[in-house]
Amino acid sequence: MSQIKEKCGQILWMVCGVLLAGALSTGCEKSDPPESNVVEYSRFIWINKSEHSITLSVMLPEGGEFLVQNETMAPGERIETEYAPWVSDYIKLVEVTYDDGTYTSFGDDSPFVSPPGFLSYDPSDLYKYTRAENWKTETVRYVDWTYTFDESDYHCALARSLGL
Secondary structure, three states: OHHHHHHHHHHHHHHHHHHHHHHHOOOOOOOOOOOOOOEEEEEEEEEEOOOOOEEEEEEOOOOOOEEEEEEEEOOOOEEEEEEOOOOOOEOOEEEEEEOOOOEEEEEOOOOOOOOOOOOOOOOOEHHHOEEEEEEOOOOEEEEEEEEEEOHHHHHHHHHHHOOO
């Protein structure tokens, strides 16, 4: 009888170990597609906290589709747009023009290279965005991608446009 209890205990521990290993190995990364029963939308939010008006164009890699094209944000304003379905981990191109004519672009098609000290300002890199998940219903989820432009972004754009 004690051998049967011992065998049952061993089997129980093995089953628990397999279940735990499976649970730990199924984590979601940012680029994972949503579960099959969940509809997931990406909502992009760009906020202008700089002292300049910004004209913004943002292109996705899928077919060269623009999320926004030549949209203008005054200081303190924001632009929001929704995109379905799940978005990939990068944006193909972001073009930014400030009210004084300073222009810069980021992404695959960008001719600019960021000068030293300005490498962290890149609105084409989704890792520079704040990401938040919001459930609208049990099967509809929004992933908010938020980028906030500030004076540092402007100074980066100015340095890039001057070739510094």
